Amino acid sequence: ELKVEQNPLFLSMQEGKNYTIYCNYSTTSDRLYWYRQDPGKSLESLFVLLSNGAVKQEGRLMASLDTKARLSTLHITAAVHDLSATYFCAGDTGTYKYIFGTGTRLKVLA
Amino acid sequence: DTGVSQNPRHKITKRGQNVTFRCDPISEHNRLYWYRQTLGQGPEFLTYFQNEAQLEKSRLLSDRFSAERPKGSFSTLEIQRTEQGDSAMYLCASSPTARGGGEKLFFGSGTQLSVL
Numbered sequence: 001e002l003k004v005e006q007n008p009l010f011l012s013m014q015e016g017k018n019y020t021i022y023c024n025y026s027t028t029s030d031r032l033y034w035y036r037q038d039p040g041k042s043l044e045s046l047f048v049l050l051s052n053g054a055v056k057q058e059g060r061l062m063a064s065l066d067t068k069a070r071l072s073t074l075h076i077t078a079a080v081h082d083l084s085a086t087y088f089c090a091g092d093t094g095t096y097k098y099i100f101g102t103g104t105r106l107k108v109l110a
Numbered sequence: 111d112t113g114v115s116q117n118p119r120h121k122i123t124k125r126g127q128n129v130t131f132r133c134d135p136i137s138e139h140n141r142l143y144w145y146r147q148t149l150g151q152g153p154e155f156l157t158y159f160q161n162e163a164q165l166e167k168s169r170l171l172s173d174r175f176s177a178e179r180p181k182g183s184f185s186t187l188e189i190q191r192t193e194q195g196d197s198a199m200y201l202c203a204s205s206p207t208a209r210g211g212g213e214k215l216f217f218g219s220g221t222q223l224s225v226l
Contacts (some may be wrong), residue, residue, distance in 0.1 A: 004152075022113060033214060043153070045214035088152050096141060096205075097166055098215065100152035 001026050002093045006101035014109055016078050021104045023089035024070040031092040032065050032072040036085045037103070043088065047074075079108045112136055114218035115204050118126045122224045123192055132190045135204030142185050143215060144177055145201040152199055159185060160207075172176075191226045 003026040013019050024034065034046040047056040049065035049072060056063050060083065062074045062075045072089055084107050115134040119171035123129050135142045140161050145153035157167040158174065174192075179185040189196055199222050203215040 035215075041220050042217040043203075043215070045216070048214050060112075090152075095166065096213075097155060097158065098143070099155060100145075102151075102152045 002029060002091050002099045004089060004091050004099050004101040006087075006089055006104050008107050009102060010077055010107075012107045012109060013076075013079050018078065019076050020023055021074040021076070021087055021089075021106075023074070025070050025072075025089075025099075025102055026068075027090040027093075028067075029070070029091035029093065030067060032063075033090040033092070033098065034063050034072075035088045035090065035100075036073050037088065038085050046087075074075060076106075079106075084108045100101055111156070112205050114202055114216050116218035116221050118201075118221055119219065120222045120224075122226065124226050125194060126139060126191055128188065128190045129192060129223065130186050131200055131202075131223075132184060133187050133202030133204075134184045136160075136216055139204035139206050139216070140182065141205045141213070142179055143203040143208065144185070144187050145203065147199045147201055147220070148197075156200075163223075189223075193224075194225045196210075197223055197225045 005024045033048045033082045034050040035043040036071045037043045052067040054065045060077045065072045085105045086105045117132045143158040144156040147153045157177050159179040174190045177187045199220045201220045204219045205213040
């Protein structure tokens, strides 16, 4: 059964700093997804990574996938307060069943 | 608005009562998912449908939970004889079928269930 782990679980960072969130998964998952959730809101898709070596960027966020290492990263560049949210990665079991990690709660301090 | 719609937004019930939630997916999406989320946790997979067929159900889901998607349109999730441990946010999501896979999920706002 696919298991997805994220670290760190909590991240408090200063505006303008860079940081990386890590997502490890336990079995073969060729596709990896990142979502964002604001407090009291539902999840919003950020990135879909479909193959080994895939890299996607949107604004200050960049996601990558290494299927051999079973690792995806979400890199934050020059953080701003608006990026404060909980970020989830999710793996695909291959049968269109998506398993989510426990999330990384990010707080960007002014 | 053509997003995923869930009703009700909030449900308070007494232990032992039955509850039913409804989800209306984005109209052209043929996959529909139910997840459960508790505070500080990620969404936990419950079940999913492709059109009207229920293709997979979590082994963690007791037989008190049942979901339907008649005619492949809206879906309902029923919980019978609710327990306090059922208190959670119930999220519905839908996705299209993309060639090669990799469809992202579009989530509704959820139904917050509180069992007293």
